[in-house]
Amino acid sequence: MKKNIIIFGDSYGDPEYFTSQNKFNDTITWHELLKSNYIVINHSVSGSGPHYSFKKYYEFISKKQRTKDYICVFLLSGQDRINFPGKHPSSGTHIGWDNKNKKSYLINEKDKSFYDDFKSEIDFFYLTMQEEIDWFNYKNISFLFVNSILLGLKTIIFLTSCSYDIRGAVLDFEKMNNSNFFISPTVLSDVSEMEFNDMKKNKSYSHFAFTDFRRNHFSQENHEIFYKNIEKIINNDYILYDFKKHLNPLNYYGTISHNDSIDDNKFIYD
Numbered sequence: 001m002k003k004n005i006i007i008f009g010d011s012y013g014d015p016e017y018f019t020s021q022n023k024f025n026d027t028i029t030w031h032e033l034l035k036s037n038y039i040v041i042n043h044s045v046s047g048s049g050p051h052y053s054f055k056k057y058y059e060f061i062s063k064k065q066r067t068k069d070y071i072c073v074f075l076l077s078g079q080d081r082i083n084f085p086g087k088h089p090s091s092g093t094h095i096g097w098d099n100k101n102k103k104s105y106l107i108n109e110k111d112k113s114f115y116d117d118f119k120s121e122i123d124f125f126y127l128t129m130q131e132e133i134d135w136f137n138y139k140n141i142s143f144l145f146v147n148s149i150l151l152g153l154k155t156i157i158f159l160t161s162c163s164y165d166i167r168g169a170v171l172d173f174e175k176m177n178n179s180n181f182f183i184s185p186t187v188l189s190d191v192s193e194m195e196f197n198d199m200k201k202n203k204s205y206s207h208f209a210f211t212d213f214r215r216n217h218f219s220q221e222n223h224e225i226f227y228k229n230i231e232k233i234i235n236n237d238y239i240l241y242d243f244k245k246h247l248n249p250l251n252y253y254g255t256i257s258h259n260d261s262i263d264d265n266k267f268i269y270d
Helices: 028-034 050-062 089-093 109-134 136-150 165-174 189-195 222-233
Strands: 003-008 038-042 070-076 097-098 103-106 156-160 181-185 210-213 254-257 267-269
Touching: 003 050, 028 222, 050 070, 050 089, 050 136, 070 136, 089 109, 097 109, 103 109, 109 136, 136 156, 136 181, 156 222, 181 210
Parallel strands: 003 038, 003 070, 070 156, 156 181, 210 267
Antiparallel strands: 097 103, 210 254
């Protein structure tokens, strides 16, 4: 009997993550490969954050089904991605918060009318919750760890980006790893960027966003490696395969666009 895998996350797991470009649409993704051995339930939505993902997670654990029959794969994305009332969860990547200057900003035009209508409310929310948001993913990881014990729910966590200050804590969190809980030291956005063989040159650009044509930001090679590594982790084998690096130029995988809203030295997936 096949075991169940339930996935929560953003564009790194979204089964509907296609672009208008069909260059990579025949890619077989890591979550599709898992279907050969597991029943896969996928709640990932491109552009969403943990605020949305945990809504789906709460629904899952509240149903009181046999959680021991599930394996949870949690793709933990930017903690400042908020699922505002009445907005599709994908809108989390359209509005940002400037911690230094204490103000929100529009990352792109996709939610301009909503932002213009509710800017004061958005600013008030971020100002009120700023410290909670800063610590949100620390709490999220701890909560998932505790539930792996209390619910007997094998849990595997991957950070999808380091747009939040958590990288320095990854090694500490790794101390929590055991036969029923695993947090990977590998950040998925790093894997995506390491596929580019000219990333260092393109990093010299400031204020730029990247429109990615790859399914879930991976080449076919790294989808297969990611799938194999998840299989290894499920079997408590933590000697993982290395991801492929320096495969092709950046413009082979997508296009760069200028965006003044984006800070210097930040690489934003549009």
